[in-house]
Amino acid sequence: KAGVTQTPRYLIKTRGQQVTLSCSPISGHRSVSWYQQTPGQGLQFLFEYFSETQRNKGNFPGRFSGRQFSNSRSEMNVSTLELGDSALYLCASRRSGEYTGELFFGEGSRLTVL
Amino acid sequence: AQRVTQPEKLLSVFKGAPVELKCNYSYSGSPELFWYVQYSRQRLQLLLRHISRESIKGFTADLNKGETSFHLKKPFAQEEDSAMYYCALQEAGNMLTFGGGTRLMVKP
Numbered sequence: 001k002a003g004v005t006q007t008p009r010y011l012i013k014t015r016g017q018q019v020t021l022s023c024s025p026i027s028g029h030r031s032v033s034w035y036q037q038t039p040g041q042g043l044q045f046l047f048e049y050f051s052e053t054q055r056n057k058g059n060f061p062g063r064f065s066g067r068q069f070s071n072s073r074s075e076m077n078v079s080t081l082e083l084g085d086s087a088l089y090l091c092a093s094r095r096s097g098e099y100t101g102e103l104f105f106g107e108g109s110r111l112t113v114l
Numbered sequence: 115a116q117r118v119t120q121p122e123k124l125l126s127v128f129k130g131a132p133v134e135l136k137c138n139y140s141y142s143g144s145p146e147l148f149w150y151v152q153y154s155r156q157r158l159q160l161l162l163r164h165i166s167r168e169s170i171k172g173f174t175a176d177l178n179k180g181e182t183s184f185h186l187k188k189p190f191a192q193e194e195d196s197a198m199y200y201c202a203l204q205e206a207g208n209m210l211t212f213g214g215g216t217r218l219m220v221k222p
Contacts (some may be wrong), residue, residue: 003157031210043158043200043212056209090158103150103156103210 004106006091012112018079021109025093026073032074037088049074086113118203118213126219127191135186135216146204147184153197190219191220
């Protein structure tokens with residue numbers, strides 16, 4: 001089984017631009033969550049989607065948004081980029097909709113904002 | 115309020131020495147706790163969960179509700195254990211909350 005796939009792996013943007021990151025979960029996994037990883041703040045939860053619905057949202061500004069498609073693939077978007085948005089964005093999928101069990105992580109999309 | 119605290123950002127030990135990575139949590143309900151590990155150039159992955167009461171790669175972790183701790187231990191560290199370790203709390207109806215992480219370095 002292929003693991004969680006994230007694209008692009010690396011990208012550079014400038015302040016004020018917007019970015020879209022994509023995540024393909026493991027086949028059969030319907031829950032997709034996003035985390036922001038930075039050296040200073042560690043892993044911070046952004047949001048979680050299940051069956052195309054956002055179920056939970058972390059404490060991030062409205063510039064951060066996401067969605068999930070009927071095939072469980074997910075995208076997250078960050079608008080009006082700021083320098084502080086530079087981070088590794090991790091996507092993770094889970095087999096079921098229940099809040100138990102293992103999260104399977106992708107390799108991440110490393111965003112650099114100049 | 116921070117729900118998961120890992121007080122040490124870096125822990126350095128010699129090969130063969132015992133290792134204990136500390137994790138404290140804050141949660142009023144019945145917690146589910148996990149340890150995730152990220153080896154160099156690899157994905158973040160589950161190491162173990164408290165409900166399984168298992169030993170993975172020689173690591174164990176015991177949930178102490180009285181001290182609200184879930185420390186990760188290994189009696190004899192190996193160089194291949196060098197990695198970033200994250201303690202995580204599963205709150206009912208919510209996603210995993212991760213601690214700040216501890217980088218374990220095992221020196222030869």
